[in-house]
Amino acid sequence: MSQTILIETNEDLKKIFALNLQTFVGTDVIHRKNAEDALELLRILPQVALIIAKCKVGNEETALKIHQYIKNEGLNTQLLVIGECPGLADETLCLQEPVSWEILIKQAASHLGVTLQDATTKVKPDYFPVGIYYFYDIQRTPCDVYIRIKKGHNDYQYVKRIHSKDIFDKQDIQKYEDQGLQEFFIPKDYIQYFTTFVTNNLVAKLEREDLTLEDRILTTANAHEIVRDKIQQMGLDQAAIDLSDASINSMVKSVKHSPEVSNLLKFVFSNKVSYAYQHCHLLALMCHYVLSKQSWYKQEHLEILSFVSFFSDVTIKSHQQMQISALKELAESSLTDEEKHQVMNHAADAVAILDHHPEASEYIKTVLLQSHGKTDGIGFEENPTEELHPLSKVFIIADCFVKTLLNPAMPSSKREILPLLYARFTNPSYQKIIKALEQKFQ
Numbered sequence: 001m002s003q004t005i006l007i008e009t010n011e012d013l014k015k016i017f018a019l020n021l022q023t024f025v026g027t028d029v030i031h032r033k034n035a036e037d038a039l040e041l042l043r044i045l046p047q048v049a050l051i052i053a054k055c056k057v058g059n060e061e062t063a064l065k066i067h068q069y070i071k072n073e074g075l076n077t078q079l080l081v082i083g084e085c086p087g088l089a090d091e092t093l094c095l096q097e098p099v100s101w102e103i104l105i106k107q108a109a110s111h112l113g114v115t116l117q118d119a120t121t122k123v124k125p126d127y128f129p130v131g132i133y134y135f136y137d138i139q140r141t142p143c144d145v146y147i148r149i150k151k152g153h154n155d156y157q158y159v160k161r162i163h164s165k166d167i168f169d170k171q172d173i174q175k176y177e178d179q180g181l182q183e184f185f186i187p188k189d190y191i192q193y194f195t196t197f198v199t200n201n202l203v204a205k206l207e208r209e210d211l212t213l214e215d216r217i218l219t220t221a222n223a224h225e226i227v228r229d230k231i232q233q234m235g236l237d238q239a240a241i242d243l244s245d246a247s248i249n250s251m252v253k254s255v256k257h258s259p260e261v262s263n264l265l266k267f268v269f270s271n272k273v274s275y276a277y278q279h280c281h282l283l284a285l286m287c288h289y290v291l292s293k294q295s296w297y298k299q300e301h302l303e304i305l306s307f308v309s310f311f312s313d314v315t316i317k318s319h320q321q322m323q324i325s326a327l328k329e330l331a332e333s334s335l336t337d338e339e340k341h342q343v344m345n346h347a348a349d350a351v352a353i354l355d356h357h358p359e360a361s362e363y364i365k366t367v368l369l370q371s372h373g374k375t376d377g378i379g380f381e382e383n384p385t386e387e388l389h390p391l392s393k394v395f396i397i398a399d400c401f402v403k404t405l406l407n408p409a410m411p412s413s414k415r416e417i418l419p420l421l422y423a424r425f426t427n428p429s430y431q432k433i434i435k436a437l438e439q440k441f442q
């Protein structure tokens with residue numbers, strides 16, 4: 001899928017444009033604040049196909065700056081300008097404001113080489129799919145909910161399944177899942193309302209002090225899925241920020257009182273927790289194990305590493321992609337070139353997303369960028385150097401341990417995994433971290 005950077009300052013337009021670009025043009029939308037912000041990303045992702053930018057953001061000559069950069073670097077990236085921009089009118093298409101989303105997608109489609117017909121003849125969806133996990137922690141919905149039945153080729157019928165006044169519980173939802181249902185459908189006018197409702201409910205639940213440990217882990221796992229889904233569909237919005245904050249706090253709480261690894265594994269497997277959250281939670285737990293053995297340990301460190309672990313693979317889509325922890329594995333995998341590219345860049349991409357998260361400190365971004373041993377967030381280092389931040393080193397060891405543990409093709413006992421880590425990470429401070437992990441298991 002192509003990637004498009006969108007620089008739009010109006011929050012409502014931002015959402016409408018992104019949703020429709022994604023739906024009708026089939027391009028992945030990445031939000032950026034201004035030219036500086038966009039160029040920073042373009043330096044790591046020069047293959048971005050299209051940039052849609054406001055002519056000006058504040059006093060910044062946004063479109064002009066981007067145009068200059070593309071020209072100087074000889075990039076193939078296309079530029080589409082929102083608003084009149086006299087300095088560029090001869091070279092680039094500048095859409096007069098106010099710009100409707102219909103016009104915007106038509107132009108975006110034509111810039112991306114998706115023929116106009118492709119974009120306009122696609123049926124505008126009246127319903128949006130939402131994963132079944134959106135329903136695990138709510139007992140009612142603010143709108144009617146539908147399932148989709150296939151009638152013929154490209155012909156679907158939507159049947160109302162949950163009325164807005166119905167009360168249900170997780171068992172009711174489970175029954176649909178047992179029948180193979182993976183998503184419900186929400187009428188398009190209610191989608192924003194629905195996801196906000198679910199998010200608010202989840203935040204309230206995660207903030208409760210009386211949750212059992214099991215309920216806390218399962219609720220955080222669902223929240224993690226929803227944050228990932230929202231970020232991959234729409235970018236990081238306020239609801240995703242609020243939900244991620246509540247989830248990370250909840251995860252820190254549960255990690256501190258976690259059952260030991262084998263019982264925790266049994267619990268997450270028998271409750272069908274997603275691979276993404278199994279990895280995220282176990283990773284935070286292993287970081288906690290190592291940190292608790294360090295003389296310099298402070299609560300803040302666990303919070304930082306939990307934050308990084310929550311967002312570390314947020315842009316990666318498939319389980320297979322998430323399992324990779326070395327260049328060799330990536331090269332030997334059956335992933336497509338595009339999927340490999342996503343894996344290669346995922347740390348840098350996650351950092352770019354966190355630019356819009358107010359809680360993401362420079363400290364967090366550094367550790368995330370170095371989370372696979374590289375300082376630019378691209379690729380994997382087989383044997384990372386001593387130059388990295390001490391917290392990055394803890395994260396790298398914990399991540400490799402967890403990925404091995406969760407990979408059915410790899411050893412699953414601590415006794416077999418630790419020697420693999422000692423052999424791969426040979427620098428002294430990494431050996432000490434592995435030792436700390438080993439002591440924790442004794």
Ligand SMILES: [Fe+2]
Nearest residue numbers: 312313346371
């Ligand atoms: Fe990662």
